[in-house]
Amino acid sequence: MPSLMEIYQMLPKTNCKKCGKATCMAFAVDLLARKINIDECTPLKEEKYRTAYEKLKEMITPVGALTETGFLVHEDKCIGCGNCVVACPVNVVADPEGTASGRAPSNDKVIIVIKDGIVRPVNIQECRRFGPNKTLCYACIDTCPTKAIEFV
Amino acid sequence: MGFGQFLTEPEFKFIIVTHRDIFQNISQEISRFGNEYAERSSVITLDKDDMKKMGLKAGDTVVAKNTSARVVLKVESSVYEKPHPGIAFMINGPWANALVPADTGGTGVPRFKKIEVTLSRSKTEKVTPLNDLI
Amino acid sequence: MYKGPFVCTGCALLCDDIAAEIQDNRIIRVDTACRKGVSRIKGCSSPMSCMVNGKAVDIDTAIKEAAMILKSSKHPLIFGHGNCTLETQKKTIELARKIYAHIDDTSSFCQGPLIEAILNEKLPTCTLEEVRHKADVVIFWGADPSNSHPRHLSMYSYFPRGKERQRGWEEDRTAITIDIRKSDTAALCGDKFYEIPINGDSEFINALFSALSNKVPKTSFNMDPKKILELANILKKSDFGVIFAGLGMVYSLDSLEPLLRLINKLNETSKFYLIPMVGQYNMRGFDHTLFKETGYINRVYFGREKIEHGPQHSIIELINNNVVDAALIIGSDPLASLPGEIAKKLANVPLITIDPCNNLTSQRSKVTISSALSGVECAGTAIRMDGVEVTLKQIIETDRFSDEQIIKQIMGKI
Ligand code: SF4
Numbered sequence: 001m002p003s004l005m006e007i008y009q010m011l012p013k014t015n016c017k018k019c020g021k022a023t024c025m026a027f028a029v030d031l032l033a034r035k036i037n038i039d040e041c042t043p044l045k046e047e048k049y050r051t052a053y054e055k056l057k058e059m060i061t062p063v064g065a066l067t068e069t070g071f072l073v074h075e076d077k078c079i080g081c082g083n084c085v086v087a088c089p090v091n092v093v094a095d096p097e098g099t100a101s102g103r104a105p106s107n108d109k110v111i112i113v114i115k116d117g118i119v120r121p122v123n124i125q126e127c128r129r130f131g132p133n134k135t136l137c138y139a140c141i142d143t144c145p146t147k148a149i150e151f152v
Numbered sequence: 153m154g155f156g157q158f159l160t161e162p163e164f165k166f167i168i169v170t171h172r173d174i175f176q177n178i179s180q181e182i183s184r185f186g187n188e189y190a191e192r193s194s195v196i197t198l199d200k201d202d203m204k205k206m207g208l209k210a211g212d213t214v215v216a217k218n219t220s221a222r223v224v225l226k227v228e229s230s231v232y233e234k235p236h237p238g239i240a241f242m243i244n245g246p247w248a249n250a251l252v253p254a255d256t257g258g259t260g261v262p263r264f265k266k267i268e269v270t271l272s273r274s275k276t277e278k279v280t281p282l283n284d285l286i
Numbered sequence: 287m288y289k290g291p292f293v294c295t296g297c298a299l300l301c302d303d304i305a306a307e308i309q310d311n312r313i314i315r316v317d318t319a320c321r322k323g324v325s326r327i328k329g330c331s332s333p334m335s336c337m338v339n340g341k342a343v344d345i346d347t348a349i350k351e352a353a354m355i356l357k358s359s360k361h362p363l364i365f366g367h368g369n370c371t372l373e374t375q376k377k378t379i380e381l382a383r384k385i386y387a388h389i390d391d392t393s394s395f396c397q398g399p400l401i402e403a404i405l406n407e408k409l410p411t412c413t414l415e416e417v418r419h420k421a422d423v424v425i426f427w428g429a430d431p432s433n434s435h436p437r438h439l440s441m442y443s444y445f446p447r448g449k450e451r452q453r454g455w456e457e458d459r460t461a462i463t464i465d466i467r468k469s470d471t472a473a474l475c476g477d478k479f480y481e482i483p484i485n486g487d488s489e490f491i492n493a494l495f496s497a498l499s500n501k502v503p504k505t506s507f508n509m510d511p512k513k514i515l516e517l518a519n520i521l522k523k524s525d526f527g528v529i530f531a532g533l534g535m536v537y538s539l540d541s542l543e544p545l546l547r548l549i550n551k552l553n554e555t556s557k558f559y560l561i562p563m564v565g566q567y568n569m570r571g572f573d574h575t576l577f578k579e580t581g582y583i584n585r586v587y588f589g590r591e592k593i594e595h596g597p598q599h600s601i602i603e604l605i606n607n608n609v610v611d612a613a614l615i616i617g618s619d620p621l622a623s624l625p626g627e628i629a630k631k632l633a634n635v636p637l638i639t640i641d642p643c644n645n646l647t648s649q650r651s652k653v654t655i656s657s658a659l660s661g662v663e664c665a666g667t668a669i670r671m672d673g674v675e676v677t678l679k680q681i682i683e684t685d686r687f688s689d690e691q692i693i694k695q696i697m698g699k700i
Contacts, residue, residue, distance in 0.1 A: 079174045080320040081432060082440040083474075087455065092447065102418060102437075102446030104291065104303035104318040117321030143445060143455075145432035145470035169466060169484060174322060174433040181296070181325035183332045184622060184645045221626050232468055234481070241467065246646065250626030260585065260600030261395045262625045265537045266484055286621050286629050286646060 004032055007059070010052040012043045031060055033131035070129075070152045071112075071121050077148035080117035084140035084149060088112055090126050112140065119149070161215075163270040164206055168196070168216070168251065170244040170265050180245075185282070193245030194279045196225040196271075199236050203229055206273055213274045218267070221250040223285070224277045240271070246285045293678045295369070295661035296323035297435045298564035298671035299414075299442075300678075311682050313662070320436035327662055327681070330643035334656045348655045349692065352614070352638045353699035355653065359612035359636075362387040365601050366618030368566025369641075371666025371678065374689040375568070375575045378616060381697050383588045388610065390601045391572045392565075392618060394584045396533055399542055400562040401573045402583050404673070408546060412528065412559040414441075414672045419448035423524035425462045428487065428534020429563045430469035435671075439474070443530065450526075460520055464490065465534055480517065483507050487538040491548050494518060498551050527558040536562075564671040566618070567661075571669035605631050614638045616689060619645035640692055657689045664688040 008028040019040040021027040030036040038044065038060060044053045082102075085091060091099045091110045098106030105113050111123045119140075124130070128137040129151060140149050179188035196214065198206075208214065212227045225247060230236065242248040244264065251267045290305030301323065307315035316324045336348040343351075356362050364382050367375050368391060382389040393401060403409040417424070424443045431438035439445055444461045451458040463472035464480045464487075472479040482490045486507060493503035497518035503511050521527060529549070539545060545560075552558035564570045573583035580586050580593055587594040597603055601620065604610050605628045613635050621629045622645060629646075637651040642659040658664040663684035667677050687695075 078321070079432070079436050080324065081436040082318070082320065083445055086440040086445040092454070096447065100447045102441040104305065113317070114319070115317050116315050117319060117324035143474065145474055167484065171467070171469065172430060172433045174436060177433070178322050178325050181322060181330060183330055183643075184619065185332060234468070236467070239484070244623075246622050246626070246629075249622070249624065249629065252625035254602070254606055254625050254627040256602055256606075258597055258603065260597040260602045261537070262602060262628075263537070264395070264625075265534065282646075285626060286633055286650065 004028055007031055007056065010056050011041065012049060014043065016043060018042050029132045031056075033125060035125075035131065071124050071127065072150045072152050073119055073121075074148045074150065075118055077146040078118045079146055079148075080114045080119065081145060082114050082119075083143040083145065084119055085110070085112050085114055087139045087143040089137065089139055090128060094126075161272040161274070162206075163217075163272045164202070166198075166202075166216075166238055166240045166269055166271050168240045168242050168248060168267040168269055170242050170248045170267070173243040176243045176245065189245075190279075190282055191226075193243055194223075194225050194247045195228050195242070197228045197230050197241040198271075199230050199239070201235060202237055202240075203227065206271070208273060213277055213279060214271045215274045215277065216251060216269045216271055218251055218253070218269045220253050221285075223247055223250050224274055224280045226279050240269075246282060247280065250280075250285050289681070290317075292327075292681050293661055293668075293676055294319045294323040294327060295567040295659075295668070295678065296320070296326040298567050298570060299435050299437055300567055300668060300670045300676045301437055301441060302676060306681055308682060313682060322436055329659060329662065332644040334639070334641055334644045334648050334654055336656050337651075337654045339652060345655065345687065345692075348653055349695045350699055352653045352655060353696045355612050355636050355638060356381075356385050356387075356614060356696070357700050359385075361609050361611050363601065363604060363610040363613040364389045364616070365391065365613060365620060366616040367391045367572040368569040369617035369660070370568060370572070370689050371660050371664075371668055372568065372571050372575060372675075373666050374616070374660075374693060375572045377690050377693040377697070378614075379576060379579055381614075381693055381700075382586075384697060385700060386588050386590055387614075388587045388599055388604055389576070390584050390586070390599065390604075391569060391576075392623065393569055393573050394600045395602060397531075397536060397562045397564055397569070398573070398584055400531055400536060400560070401564075401570055402577075403542055403546070404560070404562070405574070405577050405583065408542075409549060410553065410559050411561055411673065413674050414443075414561070414670065415674075416526070416559075417528050417561070417672075418442045418446050418451075420450050420526040421448075421528050422451065422458060423460050423462065423520060423527040425464060425527070425529045426471050426475070427464045427529055427531050428466075428536070428538065429530050429532025430465070430471045431530070431563065432470035432474070434532070434563065434565060438530075439471070443528070444474075460524075462517065462520070478517075478520075480509070480513070482509070485538045487535055488540075488544045491544040494521075495544075495548055495551055498522065498555075521552055521558075522555045524556045524558070527552065527556060529558065529560045530563050531560055532563045561672050568617075568668035570671060570673065571667075574669055574673070602628060605635075610635055612636045612638075614640070615647050615651070616640040616693075619647050621646040621650060640689055642686070655692055656686055657692055658684045658686040660689065666690075 094109035176192040639648040661678040
């Protein structure tokens with residue numbers, strides 16, 4: 001997973017505000033949180049930033065959400081008990097009637113679900129360990145009886 | 153052929169406590185005859201110091217014996233923080249059940265969770281196969 | 287096609303929020319169920335077929351042979367029922383009456399005493415929904431749901447937000463484990479784990495009882511009295527407490543007396559209930575059904591003159607004393623779960639197995655009759671561990687008969 005500094009280093013660092021953010025650093029933060037699209041930074045399209053732009057595109061892929069927050073599931077250990085799904089504070093807010101009450105998800109705003117007996121990230125960019133106000137949340141790790149979840 | 157094989161291995165008294173295990177349970181749902189079910193059900197977990205005392209390392213086999221049966225099991229080392237000398241753990245299944253005495257003193261409830269056995273190291277024997285248990 | 291919600295029959299939690307993806311009448315994906323549930327719903331890798339004396343036959347032949355064995359038997363036993371629907375259980379009891387059989391189930395050597403006490407209203411109990419919405423103290427006693435009932439803590443007992451437990455597990459609930467080893471469930475309870483020696487349950491109950499009566503609790507195993515007093519305090523302050531009783535507790539108590547005494551004491555200051563951690567999905571259902579019909583939950587003999595009940599009619603003692611001369615096994619695998627010596631003896635009796643999957647018992651049976659997997663290939667009803675009736679749905683089509691149909695047909699041929 002790319003670090004904030006890695007991303008920042010590849011931006012123009014001119015604080016031009018064309019993206020709508022006050023600074024390039026603020027843009028980097030939002031980019032890391034997948035809250036903004038790379039293409040919002042129009043100067044990046046200039047020829048001199050081409051390598052940086054391509055590299056960033058590669059780094060900030062929406063696929064492989066798993067690695068974006070570093071949310072890693074040891075599939076051999078996961079038993080699909082759903083403790084993490086129910087305990088996750090983001091899930092609680094997103095789905096009070098479903099996952100927060102211990103039941104199947106009732107909407108697609110939840111960020112982790114049990115599929116085929118194993119926990120899977122779905123909107124993991126909403127994870128509290130991610131984004132500008134990130135906090136070191138341990139809800140899914142602490143509630144796992146088999147230590148199947150790790151952040152790397 | 154070493155001299156050792158003519159000596160009988162010393163026997164140590166143990167109490168086996170059985171418990172459930174989700175992964176064994178999953179393998180049981182798939183098949184009672186699968187390797188995974190057999191491998192998980194035929195493991196006996198021992199305290200580290202007990203293993204040292206008996207000269208055992210993980211993966212060795214032991215003979216578990218009492219008046220009900222004689223079963224060869226695979227040894228694994230305990231992961232519990234607290235030592236539990238003299239107590240061995242097994243996942244419940246046909247291997248542990250073989251050692252459960254049939255006599256219930258007329259109550260109809262066997263002692264499934266507190267099985268008294270002697271354990272001795274086995275150098276040559278393989279884990280008892282499922283079909284030999286019943 | 288993505289469908290649901292279905293009910294999982296992987297254990298007696300009977301989770302009713304399962305979704306499945308179905309393609310060409312095959313279940314290719316199962317969501318929300320735990321891993322054990324997924325393997326149950328997707329089906330076993332060794333389905334059973336109809337056989338007589340090791341030879342493949344059609345189902346009619348197998349049923350005819352089964353009827354013959356039962357008809358000529360003087361002391362038949364019908365055992366199992368834990369993985370059968372209520373509808374099937376009613377039929378097996380009817381069959382037992384008809385052929386003057388012994389009938390028993392696994393509760394005979396596990397949760398029976400607790401279920402019996404609940405049905406006789408000696409133990410207060412509650413539903414899992416009440417646990418979800420109200421419980422502030424949950425005690426896993428000799429139970430490790432993380433291994434036996436994986437969704438127990440997430441669906442009901444610890445992690446969900448309930449109506450009166452809106453702030454979640456960190457603030458609104460206390461989970462306690464009392465066990466002889468630090469199980470996976472115990473590890474989740476942090477410092478609320480009370481480690482007791484093997485068979486130390488009744489002594490621990492006495493110590494806790496002293497602590498609840500404001501006396502210094504003493505144990506021969508030197509548990510810190512402060513720790514027991516702290517527990518007593520938590521229990522006294524509880525609004526809605528639940529004891530989930532596992533086999534660890536059941537096997538360790540010679541009688542229920544200490545437990546009943548403790549529950550009564552707890553109910554002097556707060557509300558406390560008990561739910562047995564039933565394993566097989568409808569074992570409790572069998573006990574309810576037989577209780578309704580005979581007043582007993584298990585170990586019944588439908589004699590020609592009268593109905594008898596007692597430990598001498600338990601599967602263990604029946605086999606020990608060579609009483610049984612034929613056995614019909616349905617929804618269970620006793621050769622895998624009985625003590626070895628008893629399993630060996632049972633294997634020498636002419637056996638009939640009715641099951642969707644091959645198991646140790648079917649392998650040693652004279653007759654095997656393949657049946658539909660309940661909750662997947664056929665519908666029905668069942669009773670959850672807390673006594674609540676749940677309707678099972680059918681997920682895919684099958685040409686296999688249900689257990690109920692098979693028993694009906696056997697009965698028709700006797
Ligand atoms: S906890 Fe039990 S009923 Fe629920 S999904 Fe798992 S096996 Fe099925």
